[in-house]
Amino acid sequence: MNCLEIKNINYSYQTLEAETLALQNISFTVQEGEFVSIVGPSGCGKSTLLNLICGLAKADTGEILLNGTKLTQTSAHIGYMLQKDHLFEWRTVYSNVTLGLELKHHLNENEKEKVQKMLDTYGLSAFSDSRPSQLSGGMRQRAALIRTLVMEPDLLLLDEPFSALDYQTRLEVCDDVHKILKEQKKTALLVTHDLSEAISMSDKIIVLSKRPGHIKSVLEIHFDNSLSPLQRRNAQEFPSYFNIIWKELMDYEK
Amino acid sequence: MKNELNNHQNYIKQYHFKKRLIRVEQIFLLFFLLGMWEFSSRVGWLNAFIFSSPSRIISCAFHMAVDGTLFTHIGTTILETILSFLIVTVIGILAAVILWMFRSLSEVLEPYLVMLNSLPKSALAPVLIVWLGNNMKTIIVAAVSVAIFGSIITLYASFREVDQDKLKLIRILGGTRLQAMTKVLLPGSIPVIISNMKVNIGLCLVGVIIGEFLASKQGLGYLIIYGSQVFKMDWVMMSIVILCIVAMCLYQFVNLLEKSYIKRIR
Numbered sequence: 128m129n130c131l132e133i134k135n136i137n138y139s140y141q142t143l144e145a146e147t148l149a150l151q152n153i154s155f156t157v158q159e160g161e162f163v164s165i166v167g168p169s170g171c172g173k174s175t176l177l178n179l180i181c182g183l184a185k186a187d188t189g190e191i192l193l194n195g196t197k198l199t200q201t202s203a204h205i206g207y208m209l210q211k212d213h214l215f216e217w218r219t220v221y222s223n224v225t226l227g228l229e230l231k232h233h234l235n236e237n238e239k240e241k242v243q244k245m246l247d248t249y250g251l252s253a254f255s256d257s258r259p260s261q262l263s264g265g266m267r268q269r270a271a272l273i274r275t276l277v278m279e280p281d282l283l284l285l286d287e288p289f290s291a292l293d294y295q296t297r298l299e300v301c302d303d304v305h306k307i308l309k310e311q312k313k314t315a316l317l318v319t320h321d322l323s324e325a326i327s328m329s330d331k332i333i334v335l336s337k338r339p340g341h342i343k344s345v346l347e348i349h350f351d352n353s354l355s356p357l358q359r360r361n362a363q364e365f366p367s368y369f370n371i372i373w374k375e376l377m378d379y380e381k
Numbered sequence: 382m383k384n385e386l387n388n389h390q391n392y393i394k395q396y397h398f399k400k401r402l403i404r405v406e407q408i409f410l411l412f413f414l415l416g417m418w419e420f421s422s423r424v425g426w427l428n429a430f431i432f433s434s435p436s437r438i439i440s441c442a443f444h445m446a447v448d449g450t451l452f453t454h455i456g457t458t459i460l461e462t463i464l465s466f467l468i469v470t471v472i473g474i475l476a477a478v479i480l481w482m483f484r485s486l487s488e489v490l491e492p493y494l495v496m497l498n499s500l501p502k503s504a505l506a507p508v509l510i511v512w513l514g515n516n517m518k519t520i521i522v523a524a525v526s527v528a529i530f531g532s533i534i535t536l537y538a539s540f541r542e543v544d545q546d547k548l549k550l551i552r553i554l555g556g557t558r559l560q561a562m563t564k565v566l567l568p569g570s571i572p573v574i575i576s577n578m579k580v581n582i583g584l585c586l587v588g589v590i591i592g593e594f595l596a597s598k599q600g601l602g603y604l605i606i607y608g609s610q611v612f613k614m615d616w617v618m619m620s621i622v623i624l625c626i627v628a629m630c631l632y633q634f635v636n637l638l639e640k641s642y643i644k645r646i647r
């Protein structure tokens with residue numbers, strides 16, 4: 128079943144100086160439970176696309192369907208992880224994780240139990256009452272992910288969520304996040320400019336051209352299902368996928 | 382390992398020694414200046430009638446403390462300062478929040494705020510006396526007017542610097558603009574609010590003294606102006622010395638507030 132359906136999206140930014148066409152004729156679908164990545168050079172409109180999907184901005188033309196219904200504004204069915212974790216230093220880890228529930232006035236006993244269970248499962252329960260600054264980079268990212276997941280979104284958007292981490296932590300967090308999302312059977316749409324990251328995590332990769340971003344190609348990725356992202360990087364298919372996508376992107380550099 | 386420990390202990394010892402040395406030097410300087418002042422007036426280098434002297438100030442303070450008038454004057458000034466400080470703090474935050482919530486309002490009001498902020502507030506004092514009368518109300522309004530506009534401008538400017546992505550996060554999680562204000566803007570701005578309070582407490586004291594110069598029957602500002610008119614320089618110098626102490630205490634009070642906040646967030 129289609130979780131997300133994007134049809135003929137066009138979007139341009141208006142400023143006093145100029146009109147900038149950021150996205151051109153974007154159409155694709157994301158199946159339920161699928162992990163899809165969008166790769167493209169920086170400035171090609173990846174963040175813009177995610178903003179449109181989660182309803183922070185409205186497309187000039189085209190439509191966006193979530194589970195078959197048209198999206199018009201921000202929806203509780205969509206979770207969004209930003210580039211930085213944005214944990215609030217004036218809150219404890221626990222009250223950071225429950226921020227979304229608090230905003231929606233959904234923080235009841237039932238939910239509290241669920242949050243506690245997630246913190247337990249993902250190794251953060253000992254840090255419930257700590258300040259975010261006491262967590263490591265990887266733990267912070269996990270906390271941010273839990274903050275999103277407790278809202279039980281049908282679709283998770285990830286905007287280069289690992290780019291602020293150092294390389295080693297990044298590999299770790301990729302594994303973590305991938306595992307968590309597979310366990311929770313979440314549909315995810317990841318945006319990145321890191322090819323290896325995209326290949327190691329996704330079922331499908333959409334390659335965007337540089338601005339105005341339009342879809343250059345769509346590539347299905349097949350690995351043994353039991354492999355973690357880190358193991359995928361060492362699998363024998365990895366280099367050939369890398370080369371294919373690399374060439375797609377380089378075509379556009381010229 | 383043993384050696385390293387010793388090094389570190391030595392470092393700490395030296396650090397504390399240095400700190401103590403500075404404190405001793407500061408106190409020594411104070412007594413030296415006071416001593417010079419006293420000595421100069423005793424041997425006649427300074428005219429004690431015009432320049433007063435530490436001993437004259439102390440005996441003057443003692444006499445006024447005995448008949449209780451000293452405490453009335455100090456109390457009045459402190460009360461007026463704290464009242465106007467509280468008003469500035471509350472109104473300043475409230476106004477800056479409203480400007481932040483309603484972008485177009487702030488665009489309309491900006492030139493007026495800038496103009497009011499750069500207006501010398503002492504020019505307002507005579508007008509306030511005519512409007513409000515010769516009383517404490519005038520003094521408090523004068524003090525508030527000295528600090529309020531700068532406070533609003535400073536707070537609003539820092540509110541606008543709040544991380545846009547944090548506000549975006551609130552929207553993504555389904556929060557309203559009002560929630561963005563209570564969950565992100567205010568808690569994130571507490572350090573700025575406190576540093577603004579430090580500025581305001583000083584400005585309020587300035588405003589209160591200006592107000593007391595013009596419209597009052599008590600307070601340290603009144604004592605200074607009255608003392609200079611009847612040529613009681615002991616009163617004037619004593620008031621100035623007390624004012625120094627009051628200013629320091631009020632500042633320390635806000636400092637303590639900041640320390641307790643930092644402790645809480647740790």
Ligand SMILES: Nc1ncnc2c1ncn2[C@@H]1O[C@H](COP(=O)(O)OP(=O)(O)O)[C@@H](O)[C@H]1O
Binds near residue numbers: 168169170176
């Ligand atoms: N607020 C804006 N106003 C005008 N142009 C913008 C704005 N935001 C982004 N752009 C332009 O749109 C393009 C796409 O931006 P973005 O979606 O952030 O790219 P990406 O996330 O792929 O790096 C960029 O070239 C940028 O210059």
Ligand SMILES: [Mg+2]
Binds near residue numbers: 173174175
């Ligand atoms: Mg981006």
